[in-house]
Amino acid sequence: MPSPAFAGFPLGLLHFLEELSRNNNKPWFDKNKDRYEREVRGPALAYIDAMQKPLARFSPHFLAVPKKVGGSLMRIHRDVRFAKDKSPYKTNVGIHFRHNAGRDVHAPGIYLHIEPEEAFLGVGIWRPETAALAGIREAVNADPKAWKRVTGGNAFRDRFELRGDSLKRPPRGYDADHPLIEDLKRKDHLAVCPIDHDVLLQTDVVKVTSDLIRKTKAYLAFLCDAVGVGF
Numbered sequence: 001m002p003s004p005a006f007a008g009f010p011l012g013l014l015h016f017l018e019e020l021s022r023n024n025n026k027p028w029f030d031k032n033k034d035r036y037e038r039e040v041r042g043p044a045l046a047y048i049d050a051m052q053k054p055l056a057r058f059s060p061h062f063l064a065v066p067k068k069v070g071g072s073l074m075r076i077h078r079d080v081r082f083a084k085d086k087s088p089y090k091t092n093v094g095i096h097f098r099h100n101a102g103r104d105v106h107a108p109g110i111y112l113h114i115e116p117e118e119a120f121l122g123v124g125i126w127r128p129e130t131a132a133l134a135g136i137r138e139a140v141n142a143d144p145k146a147w148k149r150v151t152g153g154n155a156f157r158d159r160f161e162l163r164g165d166s167l168k169r170p171p172r173g174y175d176a177d178h179p180l181i182e183d184l185k186r187k188d189h190l191a192v193c194p195i196d197h198d199v200l201l202q203t204d205v206v207k208v209t210s211d212l213i214r215k216t217k218a219y220l221a222f223l224c225d226a227v228g229v230g231f
Contacts, residue, residue, distance in 0.1 A: 006050035009114070009200045012039035017091050018116040024087040036076070041068065044093055047206065048072045054210035055097060055110075058217065061230050062097045062110055072097055091115060101229040106132040108189075108223045110213060119197055121209060123216045124190040125223055126164070132227040137171060137184050139226035144180055150218040151183075156191070159215055164188025191219055 016039045020029070029036070049066040065071035074094035080086045092115035099107035106128040113120050128136065140147045151162065166185040170176045174184050199208055224231040 021091040160191040
């Protein structure tokens with residue numbers, strides 16, 4: 001059965017998140033649980049469902065899983081066990097299209113973030129473990145022209161910005177005067193594109209975000225190859 005057309009995220013999603021930020025407690029959330037299902041979780045799952053075909057055309061390895069638990073929609077409950085901030089709920093919507101190898105190894109992914117203050121689409125890999133990060137550095141060092149090509153292409157560069165934390169000093173084994181030392185110092189390999197909230201409310205949001213994801217194909221393929229997973 002084909003996925004139904006997605007009509008865009010409702011404005012009520014942003015209203016709910018804004019109100020939650022001012023009432024981040026269980027009694028308020030319980031009282032507004034129906035709103036959460038109707039304005040937030042329901043539309044998010046519908047968007048994920050509508051993204052299945054576009055993602056499959058992009059790559060068979062990035063999965064859109066429209067499940068309430070254990071799928072692409074990140075849980076709204078915060079893990080407060082070791083946090084100073086004991087607020088029980090996240091005040092954003094996070095949708096993560098994981099690589100199918102991501103449960104076993106550190107692999108790139110695709111992430112849509114929505115909160116009242118900002119929204120963005122991100123791709124790449126956050127805090128890769130030691131072996132994966134070393135693999136990316138080795139790939140950049142081995143083929144600097146390919147790295148420059150995937151990060152410097154107009155379609156990619158015009159919409160996406162490389163972000164993430166970096167080491168203060170060069171990683172072991174690399175000289176400070178290496179021409180790509182700033183990329184080799186990266187601890188995260190992320191590319192981020194801001195999205196206007198108005199875009200999220202439009203009926204063509206699936207097409208818009210799918211088109212943006214396609215612009216990252218070479219970048220994601222490079223990272224996948226570097227960490228040894230399929231693209």
